[in-house]
Amino acid sequence: MPYETLTVDMAGHVATVTLNRPDVRNAFNETMIAEITAAFTTLGTHGDVRAIVLAGNGKAFCAGADLNWMRKMAGYSDDENRADALRLANMLAAIYRCPKPVIARVHGDAYAGGMGLVCTADIVVAANTVNFCLSEARLGLMPATIAPYVIRALGEQASRRYFVTAEAFDCATALRLGLVSEAVEASELDATVQRIANTLCANSPNAVRECKQLVQDIASETIDTALIEDTAVRIARIRASEEGREGVSSFLEKRTPNWRAQ
Incomplete structure (x- = not known):
């Protein structure tokens, strides 16, 4: 516009x-x-x-x-x-x-x-x-x-x-x-x-987005049981995400992840 x-x-x-x-x-x-x-x-x-x-x-x-x-x-x-x-x-x-x-x-x-x-x-x-x-x-x-x-x-x-x-x-x-x-x-x-x-731009777009949100969400929070559980949920979720699976696979297979080719 x-x-x-x-x-x-x-x-x-x-x-x-x-x-x-x-x-x-x-x-x-x-x-x-x-x-x-x-x-x-x-x-x-x-x-x-x-x-x-x-x-x-x-x-x-x-x-x-x-x-x-x-x-x-x-x-x-x-x-x-x-x-x-x-x-x-x-x-x-x-x-x-x-x-x-x-x-x-x-x-x-x-x-x-x-x-x-x-x-x-x-x-x-x-x-x-x-x-x-x-x-x-x-x-x-x-x-x-x-x-x-x-x-x-x-x-x-x-x-x-x-x-x-x-x-x-x-x-x-x-x-x-x-x-x-x-x-x-x-x-x-x-x-x-x-x-x-x-x-x-070389990093996973989804991971960059989630990392930015992670800092904003927990920077001022008390490290208690709820926060510990929240961080565990976040890493579990991103491991299972499409870009998470692609990132780990491309690293292990020594190839370029698909988001760099986009």
Whole structure:
């Protein structure tokens, strides 16, 4: 489908969703929020897609919310504000819950809601010149809708600092805190993203989907009898799956599994 604020491209089994409002540093408004939600919902059900790259056009990855959109929200009623905030929250959830692995290709600065986009991704590859900032407190706001993803990606203690100070921090700090998976020279960004995407596409599509869900489901759970039983059910189920049987057979028979030939 055509998009006003995004471009969506396919190369092999990899889809690339690019934020395309470079004149406002890819700040999002209600149109972009709706289009990101639609794009990730659609790509998540697309059988040919095995990985999704989230990128940005222009100097910045994403500067957060569009100021004109924020001015308009200031005049909203409480019900209108809640509905608008819920659309933003649902956009973030659409990326985080997308069954396909998401790689954030961060070439420029990511501020406020832009950090939320980064933190919904499974893998973050950033140019080593990028800066990050949770700037909401400077504007009398708070990063509420992005908080579940930022705290998971950044860690509780670092979030306690950067939520309240609204300090910018560099890519080296983001890498140390675990927000960034790999920090590279800008000239190496595309090759690094492609290498990781190729690795994802070489794996069983079903196993990749189930592994992503596994982490989300058990990361914060207590290791009790119920969780132990749940993990046993999951491995038993995937062993008996079509791709599980094919993967084990191809390994033992020293041949390429059929999903790599697709």
